[in-house]
Amino acid sequence: MKHFEANFDGLVGPTHNYAGLSFGNVASLNNAAQVANPKAAAKQGLQKAKALADMGMVQGMLAPQERPDLHTLRRIGFNGTDKEVLQKAAEQAPAVLRACCSASSMWTANAATVSPSADTHDGRVHFTPANLVDKLHRSIEPQTTGNILKAIFSDSRYFVHHQHLPEHSSFGDEGAANHTRLCQEYGHAGVEVFVYGQEATNPQAIKPKKFPARQTLEASQAIARLHRLDEDNTVFIQQNPEVIDQGVFHNDVIAVGNRNVLFHHEQAFVDTKAKLAEIRAKLEGDIHFIEVPTAKVSIQDAVKSYLFNTQLLSMSDGKMVIIAPTDCAENPAVKAYLDELLTLDTPIQKVEYFDVKQSMQNGGGPACLRLRVAMNDAELTAINQHVLLNDNLFTRLNAWVDKHYRDRLLPADLADPQLIVESRTALDELTQIMKLGSVYQFQR
Numbered sequence: 001m002k003h004f005e006a007n008f009d010g011l012v013g014p015t016h017n018y019a020g021l022s023f024g025n026v027a028s029l030n031n032a033a034q035v036a037n038p039k040a041a042a043k044q045g046l047q048k049a050k051a052l053a054d055m056g057m058v059q060g061m062l063a064p065q066e067r068p069d070l071h072t073l074r075r076i077g078f079n080g081t082d083k084e085v086l087q088k089a090a091e092q093a094p095a096v097l098r099a100c101c102s103a104s105s106m107w108t109a110n111a112a113t114v115s116p117s118a119d120t121h122d123g124r125v126h127f128t129p130a131n132l133v134d135k136l137h138r139s140i141e142p143q144t145t146g147n148i149l150k151a152i153f154s155d156s157r158y159f160v161h162h163q164h165l166p167e168h169s170s171f172g173d174e175g176a177a178n179h180t181r182l183c184q185e186y187g188h189a190g191v192e193v194f195v196y197g198q199e200a201t202n203p204q205a206i207k208p209k210k211f212p213a214r215q216t217l218e219a220s221q222a223i224a225r226l227h228r229l230d231e232d233n234t235v236f237i238q239q240n241p242e243v244i245d246q247g248v249f250h251n252d253v254i255a256v257g258n259r260n261v262l263f264h265h266e267q268a269f270v271d272t273k274a275k276l277a278e279i280r281a282k283l284e285g286d287i288h289f290i291e292v293p294t295a296k297v298s299i300q301d302a303v304k305s306y307l308f309n310t311q312l313l314s315m316s317d318g319k320m321v322i323i324a325p326t327d328c329a330e331n332p333a334v335k336a337y338l339d340e341l342l343t344l345d346t347p348i349q350k351v352e353y354f355d356v357k358q359s360m361q362n363g364g365g366p367a368c369l370r371l372r373v374a375m376n377d378a379e380l381t382a383i384n385q386h387v388l389l390n391d392n393l394f395t396r397l398n399a400w401v402d403k404h405y406r407d408r409l410l411p412a413d414l415a416d417p418q419l420i421v422e423s424r425t426a427l428d429e430l431t432q433i434m435k436l437g438s439v440y441q442f443q444r
């Protein structure tokens, strides 16, 4: 039985745009109202995913969500034809319309938290879609995310799907972005590390002062219970509030783990020494904590370059490669650090750079764009095979993007009723390409 970690990248949707929706995410605020290129965004994402497939990784694609989300606009009282709903929302509630049009589901690190079958009591892979309650434009994702995950991982012998957590700030949950599974082998029981920004129900607990803590301890604990994880294979760590206040809005902006490597900034966590010791105690065997000092890479450089929003992949020879955005190569301090890292005696032996600038300009790097599912070949055989990115699907999806996507979109364009027709036509065709069935409200 082979075990490996598959990546499921979010396909960037036709309404990708820079709407300045994410307070606390400095890129989102700095690039608000820039001209977006949805076509380029989708093709950059496909390019990166295909490169990993060509490297021998198991790589899948997750479909975008229906945007503009007319179901939500109707739910909050806009009525009439689709065109009238859109026009009234544009006139009366432009900020809400922008939140109902975001392609933010592309960042599938926020789609769900996934516990592999080697870690769970019942030996099945557990999924809990993230409720993403901290941001309006993300809070409308979980229902459809759950539908899409169930359509792909549909075999209940191998996969369990939980409902997203209660939609209240006490249970703010941002999914796999704040969850890292460490292990010696993907198929052996590992340690699941949950990083949270605040203990919401404890008024005395420390928390960020300037930007929101989007993940709560209460949510992380609930996921660990739902996924039936043992005490001795879970660790809960608080994110350092001071880095959240400098733009680290998810843990995957300041740390990334793979197998027995945790690559993190020295300022990432509260109580670092004790927490790393706890991980070491719970995960038998050799473990590499690669701590990047502020003297080499400042928090500001980490947030600008996304050094830690990189993918750490294990190649067949056991060596690891870092998948980094080109922004890392363009930042002198970060580039110097990465060059030095390759000379150190760690499992990380190679760096590959990819241009994902359309996503980066909204605060999403290579690691945001993917959801990791450690699985074995029996579980892989049981999923919908039409989402797996091979040459044929890559060619078809690029042609699909060329046919349906605009190469220029501004927030003001979201009021164009033609965009509804373009998006629905595209998504309807996509569900046929990927054999997803009717996962969208407009198809029901």
Ligand SMILES: N=C(N)NCCC[C@H](NC(=O)CCC(=O)O)C(=O)O
Pocket (backbone or CB within 6 Å): 017, 018, 019, 020, 021, 022, 025, 028, 029, 102, 104, 107, 109, 110, 135, 138, 177, 249, 250, 252, 253, 362, 363, 364, 365, 367, 368
């Ligand atoms: N780090 C991880 N895992 N994901 C990145 C998510 C970026 C996303 N940006 C946005 O939603 C910006 C949308 C806009 O402003 O148009 C967010 O803040 O939720």
